[in-house]
Amino acid sequence: MKKLTLVLSVFVVLAMLLAACQPAATPAPEKPAEPTKAPEKPAEPTKAPEKPPEVSAAVNKEVCSGKTIKFLTIQPHNVAAQNLQTWFQEVSGATVELIVVPYDNVIEKAVLDVTSGANEVDVVEYWYPGLGTLVESNVLENLDQWYVDNAGWLKADDFFPTYFDTFTKIGNSRYGIPYDGDMHILWYYKPLLEKYNLKPPATWDEYLNVCKTITEGEKGAAYGCAIMGAKIPLILIGTFLNRLGSYGGSFFDANGKPVVNSPEAVAALEGLVEQSKYALPTASAVAFDEALGGWFTGKVGMVEFWTDLGSMTDDPSASKIVGQWGVVPLPKGPGDKGKVVASVNAGFGVGVSTGSKNKECAFEFLKFTADPETAKRYNTVVGGIDPVRKSTLDDPKYIEFVGKEVADAIREAHKNAVAWPTSALWFKLQEPLNDNLSLALTGQKTPKQALDDTQKAWEEMLK
Amino acid sequence: MNATIEKYTPKLMALPTFIILLIISLVPLIYVLGISFTDSTISKPFNDFIWFENYKKALTDEVFGDSLVNTLVFAFVVTTIQTFLGFVLAFAMQRERKLSGVLRTLALLPLFTPPVAIAMIWRLIYDPNQGMLNYYMLKWGLVSAPAAFLGDKTLAFPSIMLADIWQWTPFCFLLCLAALQSLPRDPYEAAMVDGASAWYVFKRLTLPMVAPQVIVIFLFRFLIALKVFDLIYMLTFGGPGNTTQVASFYIYRVSFKQFQTGYGGALSILVLILISVLATLLTKGRELLLKRVE
Numbered sequence: 001m002k003k004l005t006l007v008l009s010v011f012v013v014l015a016m017l018l019a020a021c022q023p024a025a026t027p028a029p030e031k032p033a034e035p036t037k038a039p040e041k042p043a044e045p046t047k048a049p050e051k052p053p054e055v056s057a058a059v060n061k062e063v064c065s066g067k068t069i070k071f072l073t074i075q076p077h078n079v080a081a082q083n084l085q086t087w088f089q090e091v092s093g094a095t096v097e098l099i100v101v102p103y104d105n106v107i108e109k110a111v112l113d114v115t116s117g118a119n120e121v122d123v124v125e126y127w128y129p130g131l132g133t134l135v136e137s138n139v140l141e142n143l144d145q146w147y148v149d150n151a152g153w154l155k156a157d158d159f160f161p162t163y164f165d166t167f168t169k170i171g172n173s174r175y176g177i178p179y180d181g182d183m184h185i186l187w188y189y190k191p192l193l194e195k196y197n198l199k200p201p202a203t204w205d206e207y208l209n210v211c212k213t214i215t216e217g218e219k220g221a222a223y224g225c226a227i228m229g230a231k232i233p234l235i236l237i238g239t240f241l242n243r244l245g246s247y248g249g250s251f252f253d254a255n256g257k258p259v260v261n262s263p264e265a266v267a268a269l270e271g272l273v274e275q276s277k278y279a280l281p282t283a284s285a286v287a288f289d290e291a292l293g294g295w296f297t298g299k300v301g302m303v304e305f306w307t308d309l310g311s312m313t314d315d316p317s318a319s320k321i322v323g324q325w326g327v328v329p330l331p332k333g334p335g336d337k338g339k340v341v342a343s344v345n346a347g348f349g350v351g352v353s354t355g356s357k358n359k360e361c362a363f364e365f366l367k368f369t370a371d372p373e374t375a376k377r378y379n380t381v382v383g384g385i386d387p388v389r390k391s392t393l394d395d396p397k398y399i400e401f402v403g404k405e406v407a408d409a410i411r412e413a414h415k416n417a418v419a420w421p422t423s424a425l426w427f428k429l430q431e432p433l434n435d436n437l438s439l440a441l442t443g444q445k446t447p448k449q450a451l452d453d454t455q456k457a458w459e460e461m462l463k
Numbered sequence: 464m465n466a467t468i469e470k471y472t473p474k475l476m477a478l479p480t481f482i483i484l485l486i487i488s489l490v491p492l493i494y495v496l497g498i499s500f501t502d503s504t505i506s507k508p509f510n511d512f513i514w515f516e517n518y519k520k521a522l523t524d525e526v527f528g529d530s531l532v533n534t535l536v537f538a539f540v541v542t543t544i545q546t547f548l549g550f551v552l553a554f555a556m557q558r559e560r561k562l563s564g565v566l567r568t569l570a571l572l573p574l575f576t577p578p579v580a581i582a583m584i585w586r587l588i589y590d591p592n593q594g595m596l597n598y599y600m601l602k603w604g605l606v607s608a609p610a611a612f613l614g615d616k617t618l619a620f621p622s623i624m625l626a627d628i629w630q631w632t633p634f635c636f637l638l639c640l641a642a643l644q645s646l647p648r649d650p651y652e653a654a655m656v657d658g659a660s661a662w663y664v665f666k667r668l669t670l671p672m673v674a675p676q677v678i679v680i681f682l683f684r685f686l687i688a689l690k691v692f693d694l695i696y697m698l699t700f701g702g703p704g705n706t707t708q709v710a711s712f713y714i715y716r717v718s719f720k721q722f723q724t725g726y727g728g729a730l731s732i733l734v735l736i737l738i739s740v741l742a743t744l745l746t747k748g749r750e751l752l753l754k755r756v757e
Contacts, residue, residue: 108719111505133722137506220601220608230614231702233720281591284703285614294592428721435526439704442616 059368063360065093069122071365072110074103076288077125077180077348080383087377088368094361103288103346104232107133107427110353114139119355122362123369125179127234128167128347132424140175140351146363147174154370158389162417167349167388170422176351177370178388183342183413184242184304186331187313190324192222192301200302203338204243204271204331207302208278214301215278226291226300227276229283231438233430237420238345240437242304242330243268245418248337252421258458260433261451264337269440269447276441284441296320304330306346307386307413310406315382327409329416342413344420347388386410425461432457492735495728503725505718510725517729527730529705530713531737533620537709538688541627546681548628549635554669556636557643567640574633582697585626589613589698613699616706623694623707631688635680642676643669678749685745689738710734 073081078100085096099121101109107130113121115137126134134140147156156164163178186207188200192214201207211224218224228235244250249264259265276283280294294300295309296319303309310327313319332340350369356362368374372391379387380401387393387410399407420426433454440450499518502511521527552570556563573581588595589612597609612622646669654664692711695701701708701716714734718727 108505108722111722112719115505115508137722231700231704281609282611282614282703285591285611285619285699290590290592293590297593299592428723431716431721435705438702442614442703442706444616444704444706 059088059092059364060360061091061093064364067358067361068095068097069356069358069361069365070097070099070120071123071125072099072101072106072113072121072353073125074106074127074348075100076103076384078383080180080378080381080385081125083378083381083383084365084369084374087374088365091368092361092364094364096365103127104234106130110134110139111137114353114355117355119353119357121353122356122358123350123365124176124353125348125350126176128344128349129420129422129426129430131167131175131349131422132170133427134351135170135175136424138354141354141356141359143168143174143176143351146366150367150370153372155372155391158372158391160388160390160414162344162414162419163347163388166344166419166422167347176349177366178347179350179369179385180346180348181386181388182306182344182346182348183386183410183417184238184330184345185307185342185409185413186302186328187295187305187309188302188326188328189295189298189300189321190326191298191321192218192224200326200328201331202328204246204275204333207331208271208275210301211275211278222299223278223280223294223301225275225279225302226286226294227272227279227283228286228288228291228304229272229276229279229438229441230285230287230290231434232287233434234346235287236434236437236441237430238343239304240269240272240433241343241345241418241420242341243272243333245333245341245343245416246330246339247271247333248335248339250418258455258462260458261448261455264333265451266448268333269437269451273440273443273447284438298324306384307402307406307410308382308384310402311382312384327406329409329412339416341416341418343418347419428461429458432461495731497728498725499728499732501725503723503728505722505724508724513725517726518733520726521729521733526705526708527710527713530708530710531734533706533708534689534691534710537620537624537627537691538685541624541631542681542685542688544624544628545632545635545684546639546677548632549637549680550639550677552632552636553639553643557640570636571633573630574637576630578630578693579697581626581630582694585622585629585694586613586698589622614703616703619699619703619707623698626694626698627688627691630694631684635684638680638683639673639677642673642680645676646672675749675753678752682742682745682749686738686742689734689741 071081071085078098081098081100085098088094088096099109106125106127110121110124110126110130111133113119124134124140126140131140147154159178160181162183163181167178168174168176186200193200193210196213196217198210198213199206201210207225214222214224228239230236244265247264247268249259249262249268251258251260253259280286280291280300286294291300291303291305292312295303295305296313298321310325313325314322316322329340330342332338350366352359352362352366372389375387375389375392376395376397378385379392380395380397387398392398393407393410421429436445436450436454439445440447445453498508500512500514501509502513502516503509556567556570576584587593589597591597591609591611591614594609594612596612597606600606601609610618612618650668650672651664654668659667690711691709692715695707695709695712696715699707701712710730711734714727714730717723717730
């Protein structure tokens, strides 16, 4: 026993010495989390051009030929990434290898790749709320000069303001390009609504009524709505934000102080909990795959989903409800503060990793991905990538691909978009919110209690 | 000279292995212990030495407390059932019969299946809308509406336990079978000559002789079960609420979702201490039990 105590004491002393002797890292200043409203207009490039900007997005074969670059992407975007891989290989002579990870693991994979020194990744597709974390961890190359150099063909003002700053900018600098613009809109399955003589809902009260009527009428054969409430931040917080924004609430006020337990937020969560009682069983276990499973088989009357659902639904190999769907904006919240919003849930940007071993070619890949002409190509194939450029949304080929109804819904959604915060603190803050939303959804806490607890946790974290 | 060489040769031959073991086990442990005294994040390792602040925080962290309780409950329940089932199966299959080879291979299949595949299989089985379990429960009139095995706060944890029992019972079966087959045959022959009943032989011979090994199997499996992660990650992500949150998954969330590696390190050390204490207690308990059996 004495020996054991001695050995343990040596370990502890060694560990404490190790910890105490490390040079203190320069603490990066923590900014308060940003409010959820998307910026109104894109920021101007930060530096004056030193040379005439490039007028063509043509890939420089010389720097890529014979090289191999690795593109970190997410599983739902695998098909789009494979397309990019093929097209870029054709024009560059490079080999592109894909590293495909689950959608909720992409930020940790990118951070660990650089901080561990593995430096396997050259180009990173990142979920935009993780941008602050990536920048703080020095994972992404600063693109200020790149934006200046490529201003000629890049046409930054063609990016939707909803996405441009939110997806790419931290402080005064840019670290990526918008790649996948992902907003939620409300999809409905026409035959189910028509069967009960129901119209697509314009308010959350109507939504509850439609969901309840179908679920009670179908007696288990189908459900009025699918609510994605699985305990995954991207899923559950997105579903909550759909209501929070439309009820007139937000995560933070204009000064960056948390207001997640405001009366509007509590009412929004109460609404969500009530709606979930009639949703595809069971909201707290429904994520991306389960919601799609219900939707594609015609078992679900309505689903809040991303704007690419139409093209996926019209694929007869995956869906039984081809051509039988409609789409409207998310319902409006109640009262004076109620409004129609579209939550920017799950948008993605692309940046170059600071650990890239083939940085020049990685920048060529970035250029190729940002090219408006490439965007038109990958936005018109089934692959989960929604337009980030106005020119794509106006492109006749894209309108033909998604249908005018969807294109109009996307255009409408951009008028009232709400985005997630992108501060470096957000990944820490989202965990108690995610926990508490799940506890409310399963009845283990009341909505007010859940949001009060979140507010308390956030205030503690932001001290 | 020869005596000296003879004396030290075995130690020298073992030295490379010892050094490698030291590096791969102690260095990470000292590293984790080190960062647990700091306010480290994933991008700022060894940031700010804060003494025992992380440990103080952990002791008042309700989610961590709940996750420890969940871990212990999970490990105890699944290990007890798996050891019992494993022993029963092994006892039934210990004699060579027709097809016993095929049956043993089939029984071991879950053990050879990758954990991710097992989780996916159970996710499909439990699916409320297209899952096999709900299909038959509805068809046979056992329920009037589909059960949300992974979304219901009372069903989620037992559902994960069931998947784990399916996955790990073969492990206990295999070890119990080896233990049963290693028992000496003489006492059985003597008992047969004396005309002892099957139950008497089991109670008076098999059980006392095999008990030491079964307790070790229980101990092994219990320690492995304390580290459960894959099924939680794939099936519920710790939800709904925190009902299936276990210690290893909570540490993962703190370290790789919130990127608070300093705090995650402190939690890891606390779990390590808890497991070490439990392992010591169980080993002592085993010794006491063996003395009683003898």
